[in-house]
Amino acid sequence: MTNDTKKKGFYLALIATLLASIVVGLGAYTRLVHAGLGCPDWPGCYGFLTVPDEAHEIAHAESLYPEAPVEVDKGWAEMIHRYVAGTLMLLVLAIVIQAIRHRREPSQPIKLPIFILLLITLQAAFGMWTVTLKLWPQVVTAHLLGGFATFSLLFLLTLRLSGWLxxxxxxxxxxxxxxxxxxxxxxxxxxxxxxxxxxxxxxxxxxxxxxxxxxxxxxxxxxxxxxxxxxxxxxxxxxxxxxxxxxxxxxxxxxxxxxxxxxxxxxxxxxxxxxxxxxxxxxxxxxxxxxxxxxxxxxxxxxxxxxxxxxxxxxxxxxxxxxxxxxxxxxxxxxxxxxxxxxxxxxxxxxxxxxxxxxxxxx
Known part of the structure:
Protein backbone atom coordinates (compact mmCIF):
# COMPACT_ATOMS: atom_id res chain seq x y z
CA MET A 1 0.00 0.00 0.00
CA THR A 2 1.52 3.29 -1.05
CA ASN A 3 0.72 6.72 0.21
CA ASP A 4 -0.81 7.84 -3.09
CA THR A 5 -3.52 5.17 -2.83
CA LYS A 6 -4.85 6.56 0.44
CA LYS A 7 -7.79 8.92 0.32
CA LYS A 8 -8.60 11.87 2.54
CA GLY A 9 -9.70 10.72 5.96
CA PHE A 10 -7.78 7.43 5.98
CA TYR A 11 -5.84 8.17 9.15
CA LEU A 12 -8.91 9.52 10.94
CA ALA A 13 -10.80 6.35 9.99
CA LEU A 14 -7.91 4.17 11.15
CA ILE A 15 -7.74 5.94 14.52
CA ALA A 16 -11.52 5.69 14.87
CA THR A 17 -11.38 1.94 14.13
CA LEU A 18 -8.72 1.41 16.79
CA LEU A 19 -10.72 3.51 19.25
CA ALA A 20 -13.85 1.48 18.44
CA SER A 21 -11.97 -1.69 19.40
CA ILE A 22 -11.27 -0.10 22.80
CA VAL A 23 -14.94 0.84 23.18
CA VAL A 24 -15.96 -2.75 22.43
CA GLY A 25 -13.46 -4.06 24.97
CA LEU A 26 -14.56 -1.56 27.61
CA GLY A 27 -18.20 -2.47 26.99
CA ALA A 28 -17.41 -6.14 27.57
CA TYR A 29 -15.43 -5.32 30.71
CA THR A 30 -18.27 -3.16 32.06
CA ARG A 31 -20.79 -5.98 31.59
CA LEU A 32 -18.52 -8.64 33.04
CA VAL A 33 -17.76 -6.72 36.25
CA HIS A 34 -21.51 -6.04 36.61
CA ALA A 35 -20.98 -2.29 36.27
CA GLY A 36 -23.74 -1.67 33.75
CA LEU A 37 -25.66 0.19 36.46
CA GLY A 38 -22.54 1.60 38.12
CA CYS A 39 -24.13 4.96 37.36
CA PRO A 40 -27.92 4.81 37.68
CA ASP A 41 -28.47 7.89 35.50
CA TRP A 42 -27.31 9.09 32.09
CA PRO A 43 -25.17 10.78 30.79
CA GLY A 44 -23.73 11.76 34.18
CA CYS A 45 -23.16 9.66 37.27
CA TYR A 46 -25.46 10.30 40.24
CA GLY A 47 -25.93 13.81 38.89
CA PHE A 48 -22.16 14.45 38.61
CA LEU A 49 -19.97 14.69 35.52
CA THR A 50 -17.54 12.27 37.17
CA VAL A 51 -18.00 9.50 39.71
CA PRO A 52 -18.68 10.87 43.22
CA ASP A 53 -15.89 9.74 45.53
CA GLU A 54 -15.80 12.30 48.35
CA ALA A 55 -17.87 11.54 51.45
CA HIS A 56 -20.20 14.50 50.97
CA GLU A 57 -20.62 13.69 47.26
CA ILE A 58 -21.46 10.07 48.03
CA ALA A 59 -23.97 11.13 50.68
CA HIS A 60 -25.65 13.48 48.20
CA ALA A 61 -25.63 10.85 45.46
CA GLU A 62 -27.23 8.22 47.66
CA SER A 63 -29.88 10.68 48.79
CA LEU A 64 -30.83 11.12 45.13
CA TYR A 65 -30.68 7.37 44.34
CA PRO A 66 -31.32 5.52 47.63
CA GLU A 67 -31.90 2.25 45.76
CA ALA A 68 -28.42 2.42 44.16
CA PRO A 69 -25.58 2.70 46.70
CA VAL A 70 -22.43 4.24 45.25
CA GLU A 71 -19.74 1.76 44.17
CA VAL A 72 -16.86 3.91 43.00
CA ASP A 73 -15.02 1.20 41.04
CA LYS A 74 -18.13 0.22 39.08
CA GLY A 75 -19.01 3.85 38.53
CA TRP A 76 -15.62 4.54 36.97
CA ALA A 77 -15.86 1.45 34.76
CA GLU A 78 -19.12 2.79 33.37
CA MET A 79 -18.01 6.40 33.03
CA ILE A 80 -14.71 5.59 31.32
CA HIS A 81 -16.69 3.57 28.79
CA ARG A 82 -18.95 6.59 28.22
CA TYR A 83 -16.03 9.02 27.90
CA VAL A 84 -14.26 6.89 25.29
CA ALA A 85 -17.51 6.25 23.39
CA GLY A 86 -18.20 9.99 23.38
CA THR A 87 -14.71 10.66 22.02
CA LEU A 88 -15.35 8.13 19.25
CA MET A 89 -18.57 9.91 18.33
CA LEU A 90 -16.72 13.23 17.99
CA LEU A 91 -14.09 11.53 15.84
CA VAL A 92 -16.76 10.09 13.55
CA LEU A 93 -18.28 13.56 13.27
CA ALA A 94 -14.85 14.85 12.14
CA ILE A 95 -14.70 12.05 9.55
CA VAL A 96 -18.10 13.08 8.18
CA ILE A 97 -17.08 16.74 7.98
CA GLN A 98 -13.92 15.83 6.10
CA ALA A 99 -15.83 13.49 3.78
CA ILE A 100 -18.28 16.28 2.93
CA ARG A 101 -15.44 18.71 2.27
CA HIS A 102 -13.80 16.27 -0.16
CA ARG A 103 -16.98 14.79 -1.60
CA ARG A 104 -16.06 15.86 -5.16
CA GLU A 105 -12.89 13.80 -5.19
CA PRO A 106 -13.06 10.49 -7.12
CA SER A 107 -14.32 7.50 -5.12
CA GLN A 108 -14.47 9.49 -1.89
CA PRO A 109 -16.99 7.72 0.41
CA ILE A 110 -19.74 10.00 1.72
CA LYS A 111 -22.75 7.80 2.42
CA LEU A 112 -20.85 5.33 4.62
CA PRO A 113 -19.42 7.97 7.02
CA ILE A 114 -22.85 9.58 7.37
CA PHE A 115 -24.45 6.20 8.07
CA ILE A 116 -21.80 5.45 10.71
CA LEU A 117 -22.55 8.77 12.39
CA LEU A 118 -26.27 7.95 12.47
CA LEU A 119 -25.50 4.48 13.83
CA ILE A 120 -23.25 5.75 16.60
CA THR A 121 -25.89 8.32 17.53
CA LEU A 122 -28.38 5.47 17.86
CA GLN A 123 -25.74 3.65 19.92
CA ALA A 124 -25.69 6.55 22.36
CA ALA A 125 -29.45 6.19 22.72
CA PHE A 126 -29.07 2.46 23.38
CA GLY A 127 -26.45 3.30 25.99
CA MET A 128 -28.98 5.53 27.72
CA TRP A 129 -31.74 2.91 27.49
CA THR A 130 -29.38 0.28 28.88
CA VAL A 131 -29.31 2.31 32.09
CA THR A 132 -32.85 3.68 32.18
CA LEU A 133 -34.38 0.26 31.41
CA LYS A 134 -32.11 -1.39 34.00
CA LEU A 135 -30.18 -3.74 31.71
CA TRP A 136 -33.21 -5.06 29.85
CA PRO A 137 -31.63 -7.95 27.86
CA GLN A 138 -33.10 -6.87 24.52
CA VAL A 139 -31.51 -3.43 24.80
CA VAL A 140 -28.21 -4.75 26.15
CA THR A 141 -27.94 -7.20 23.24
CA ALA A 142 -28.89 -4.52 20.70
CA HIS A 143 -26.29 -2.21 22.24
CA LEU A 144 -23.63 -4.90 21.87
CA LEU A 145 -24.59 -5.57 18.25
CA GLY A 146 -24.58 -1.84 17.54
CA GLY A 147 -21.05 -1.62 18.90
CA PHE A 148 -19.92 -4.50 16.70
CA ALA A 149 -21.64 -2.91 13.69
CA THR A 150 -19.95 0.44 14.34
CA PHE A 151 -16.57 -1.26 14.68
CA SER A 152 -17.12 -3.26 11.47
CA LEU A 153 -18.28 -0.29 9.40
CA LEU A 154 -15.39 1.88 10.56
CA PHE A 155 -13.06 -0.94 9.54
CA LEU A 156 -14.80 -1.15 6.15
CA LEU A 157 -14.42 2.62 5.73
CA THR A 158 -10.72 2.32 6.57
CA LEU A 159 -10.34 -0.38 3.92
CA ARG A 160 -12.08 1.75 1.32
CA LEU A 161 -9.92 4.76 2.11
CA SER A 162 -6.70 2.73 2.21
CA GLY A 163 -6.92 1.42 -1.34
CA TRP A 164 -5.25 -1.79 -0.19
CA LEU A 165 -7.85 -4.48 -0.88
Missing part, protein backbone atom coordinates in the same frame (compact mmCIF):
# COMPACT_ATOMS: atom_id res chain seq x y z
CA UNK A 166 -8.93 -3.13 -4.22
CA UNK A 167 -11.20 -5.69 -5.80
CA UNK A 168 -10.46 -7.46 -9.03
CA UNK A 169 -12.87 -8.17 -11.82
CA UNK A 170 -13.41 -11.85 -12.48
CA UNK A 171 -13.33 -13.50 -15.86
CA UNK A 172 -16.76 -14.53 -17.09
CA UNK A 173 -15.62 -18.13 -17.62
CA UNK A 174 -14.79 -18.43 -13.92
CA UNK A 175 -17.82 -16.58 -12.57
CA UNK A 176 -19.50 -19.77 -11.33
CA UNK A 177 -16.34 -20.88 -9.54
CA UNK A 178 -15.90 -17.55 -7.82
CA UNK A 179 -19.63 -17.43 -7.11
CA UNK A 180 -19.16 -20.35 -4.73
CA UNK A 181 -16.72 -18.26 -2.69
CA UNK A 182 -19.02 -15.26 -2.72
CA UNK A 183 -21.96 -17.33 -1.54
CA UNK A 184 -19.95 -18.99 1.22
CA UNK A 185 -18.44 -15.65 2.21
CA UNK A 186 -21.82 -13.99 2.64
CA UNK A 187 -23.27 -17.01 4.42
CA UNK A 188 -20.29 -17.17 6.78
CA UNK A 189 -20.63 -13.46 7.55
CA UNK A 190 -24.34 -13.83 8.33
CA UNK A 191 -23.77 -16.93 10.48
CA UNK A 192 -21.04 -15.18 12.47
CA UNK A 193 -23.38 -12.23 13.01
CA UNK A 194 -25.98 -14.68 14.27
CA UNK A 195 -23.45 -16.30 16.58
CA UNK A 196 -22.39 -12.89 17.91
CA UNK A 197 -26.07 -12.17 18.57
CA UNK A 198 -26.35 -15.43 20.53
CA UNK A 199 -23.25 -14.48 22.48
CA UNK A 200 -24.80 -11.14 23.32
CA UNK A 201 -27.96 -12.89 24.49
CA UNK A 202 -25.87 -15.23 26.65
CA UNK A 203 -24.09 -12.27 28.23
CA UNK A 204 -27.16 -10.10 28.78
CA UNK A 205 -29.00 -13.00 30.44
CA UNK A 206 -25.99 -14.09 32.55
CA UNK A 207 -25.98 -17.58 31.02
CA UNK A 208 -22.24 -17.95 30.42
CA UNK A 209 -21.81 -20.49 33.23
CA UNK A 210 -25.11 -22.32 32.77
CA UNK A 211 -23.12 -25.28 31.40
CA UNK A 212 -19.97 -25.53 33.54
CA UNK A 213 -18.53 -28.68 31.96
CA UNK A 214 -17.29 -30.03 28.62
CA UNK A 215 -18.21 -31.65 26.33
CA UNK A 216 -21.50 -32.32 28.11
CA UNK A 217 -23.66 -29.80 29.92
CA UNK A 218 -24.32 -30.39 33.61
CA UNK A 219 -23.14 -33.98 33.12
CA UNK A 220 -25.75 -34.65 30.41
CA UNK A 221 -25.81 -34.47 26.63
CA UNK A 222 -29.31 -32.98 26.76
CA UNK A 223 -29.89 -31.27 30.12
CA UNK A 224 -33.29 -29.86 31.10
CA UNK A 225 -33.84 -26.72 29.01
CA UNK A 226 -36.59 -24.16 28.55
CA UNK A 227 -36.17 -22.53 25.15
CA UNK A 228 -39.49 -20.68 25.25
CA UNK A 229 -38.45 -18.75 28.37
CA UNK A 230 -34.81 -18.46 27.33
CA UNK A 231 -35.66 -16.84 24.00
CA UNK A 232 -38.72 -14.87 25.06
CA UNK A 233 -37.96 -11.46 23.56
CA UNK A 234 -41.15 -10.14 25.13
CA UNK A 235 -39.72 -10.08 28.63
CA UNK A 236 -41.28 -7.40 30.80
CA UNK A 237 -39.60 -4.03 31.08
CA UNK A 238 -39.27 -2.90 34.65
CA UNK A 239 -37.35 -5.36 36.82
CA UNK A 240 -33.67 -4.76 37.48
CA UNK A 241 -31.96 -7.33 35.24
CA UNK A 242 -28.56 -7.04 36.93
CA UNK A 243 -27.59 -10.67 37.56
CA UNK A 244 -30.44 -11.91 35.38
CA UNK A 245 -34.07 -12.84 35.94
CA UNK A 246 -34.37 -16.15 34.07
CA UNK A 247 -34.69 -19.57 35.66
CA UNK A 248 -31.83 -22.07 35.42
CA UNK A 249 -33.38 -24.15 32.64
CA UNK A 250 -33.88 -21.04 30.49
CA UNK A 251 -30.25 -19.99 30.92
CA UNK A 252 -29.16 -23.52 30.07
CA UNK A 253 -31.16 -23.34 26.83
CA UNK A 254 -29.44 -20.09 25.86
CA UNK A 255 -25.98 -21.43 26.62
CA UNK A 256 -26.67 -24.71 24.82
CA UNK A 257 -27.89 -22.85 21.71
CA UNK A 258 -24.69 -20.80 21.73
CA UNK A 259 -22.62 -24.00 21.85
CA UNK A 260 -24.49 -25.52 18.91
CA UNK A 261 -24.11 -22.24 17.05
CA UNK A 262 -20.37 -22.27 17.72
CA UNK A 263 -20.08 -25.79 16.29
CA UNK A 264 -22.02 -24.91 13.12
CA UNK A 265 -20.10 -21.66 12.70
CA UNK A 266 -16.78 -23.45 13.06
CA UNK A 267 -17.68 -26.07 10.43
CA UNK A 268 -18.91 -23.45 7.97
CA UNK A 269 -15.95 -21.10 8.36
CA UNK A 270 -13.43 -23.94 8.08
CA UNK A 271 -15.18 -25.01 4.85
CA UNK A 272 -14.90 -21.44 3.57
CA UNK A 273 -11.19 -21.33 4.37
CA UNK A 274 -10.39 -24.68 2.75
CA UNK A 275 -12.28 -23.85 -0.43
CA UNK A 276 -10.65 -20.41 -0.53
CA UNK A 277 -7.19 -21.97 -0.39
CA UNK A 278 -8.12 -24.24 -3.26
CA UNK A 279 -9.53 -21.40 -5.39
CA UNK A 280 -6.55 -19.14 -4.67
CA UNK A 281 -4.28 -21.81 -6.09
CA UNK A 282 -6.06 -21.56 -9.46
CA UNK A 283 -5.23 -17.90 -10.04
CA UNK A 284 -3.30 -17.08 -13.19
CA UNK A 285 0.21 -15.79 -12.81
CA UNK A 286 -1.08 -12.32 -13.79
CA UNK A 287 -3.34 -12.37 -10.75
CA UNK A 288 -0.89 -13.78 -8.25
CA UNK A 289 -1.22 -10.71 -6.02
CA UNK A 290 -4.96 -11.38 -5.78
CA UNK A 291 -4.28 -15.01 -4.95
CA UNK A 292 -1.86 -14.00 -2.22
CA UNK A 293 -4.41 -11.60 -0.72
CA UNK A 294 -7.08 -14.29 -0.76
CA UNK A 295 -4.74 -16.71 0.99
CA UNK A 296 -3.75 -14.07 3.55
CA UNK A 297 -7.39 -13.26 4.34
CA UNK A 298 -8.17 -16.98 4.63
CA UNK A 299 -5.29 -17.49 7.06
CA UNK A 300 -6.50 -14.55 9.14
CA UNK A 301 -10.00 -15.97 9.30
CA UNK A 302 -8.71 -19.41 10.26
CA UNK A 303 -6.36 -18.16 12.99
CA UNK A 304 -9.02 -15.89 14.48
CA UNK A 305 -11.52 -18.76 14.44
CA UNK A 306 -9.06 -21.03 16.28
CA UNK A 307 -8.36 -18.29 18.83
CA UNK A 308 -12.06 -17.61 19.34
CA UNK A 309 -12.97 -21.27 19.85
CA UNK A 310 -10.03 -21.67 22.25
CA UNK A 311 -11.16 -18.64 24.27
CA UNK A 312 -14.72 -19.94 24.39
CA UNK A 313 -13.55 -23.30 25.72
CA UNK A 314 -11.26 -21.55 28.22
CA UNK A 315 -14.22 -19.57 29.56
CA UNK A 316 -15.94 -22.82 30.47
CA UNK A 317 -12.88 -24.70 31.74
CA UNK A 318 -11.74 -21.88 34.03
CA UNK A 319 -15.22 -20.53 34.94
CA UNK A 320 -15.22 -17.26 33.01
CA UNK A 321 -11.99 -15.50 34.03
CA UNK A 322 -12.33 -11.79 33.35
CA UNK A 323 -9.40 -11.39 30.97
CA UNK A 324 -10.41 -14.43 28.90
CA UNK A 325 -14.05 -13.33 28.75
CA UNK A 326 -13.09 -9.84 27.51
CA UNK A 327 -10.72 -11.39 24.96
CA UNK A 328 -13.52 -13.70 23.77
CA UNK A 329 -15.71 -10.67 23.15
CA UNK A 330 -12.97 -8.92 21.18
CA UNK A 331 -12.18 -12.17 19.35
CA UNK A 332 -15.74 -12.32 18.07
CA UNK A 333 -15.43 -8.75 16.80
CA UNK A 334 -12.13 -9.47 15.03
CA UNK A 335 -13.51 -12.62 13.40
CA UNK A 336 -16.40 -10.53 12.15
CA UNK A 337 -13.97 -7.92 10.76
CA UNK A 338 -11.94 -10.58 8.96
CA UNK A 339 -15.09 -11.73 7.15
CA UNK A 340 -15.98 -8.13 6.32
CA UNK A 341 -12.55 -7.76 4.70
CA UNK A 342 -12.93 -11.10 2.90
CA UNK A 343 -16.28 -10.13 1.37
CA UNK A 344 -15.11 -6.62 0.53
CA UNK A 345 -12.18 -8.06 -1.40
CA UNK A 346 -14.16 -10.80 -3.10
CA UNK A 347 -17.04 -8.62 -4.24
CA UNK A 348 -14.74 -6.12 -5.87
CA UNK A 349 -14.69 -3.15 -3.53
CA UNK A 350 -13.25 -0.52 -5.84
CA UNK A 351 -12.47 -1.85 -9.29
CA UNK A 352 -8.76 -1.78 -10.05
CA UNK A 353 -7.59 0.08 -13.09
CA UNK A 354 -5.44 -1.65 -15.68
CA UNK A 355 -5.52 -5.27 -16.70
CA UNK A 356 -8.40 -7.36 -15.36
CA UNK A 357 -7.58 -10.31 -13.17
CA UNK A 358 -8.54 -13.70 -14.55
CA UNK A 359 -9.17 -17.00 -12.92
CA UNK A 360 -8.30 -20.35 -14.41
CA UNK A 361 -11.08 -22.87 -14.62
CA UNK A 362 -10.80 -25.69 -12.14
CA UNK A 363 -8.99 -28.77 -13.36
Missing amino acids: KGRSVARSAAKSVGVLKGLGVLSLLVVIGQVSLGGWVSSNYAALACPDLPMCQGQWLPPMNFSEGFDVGQDIGPNYLGGQLHAEARTAIHFAHRIGALLTTLLVISLVLISFRKAATLDIESQSSGNKLRMLSWCILLLLIAQVSLGLSNIIWSLPLNVAVAHNLGGALLLLSLVAYNYFLFGGEQSSGKLATWRAEA
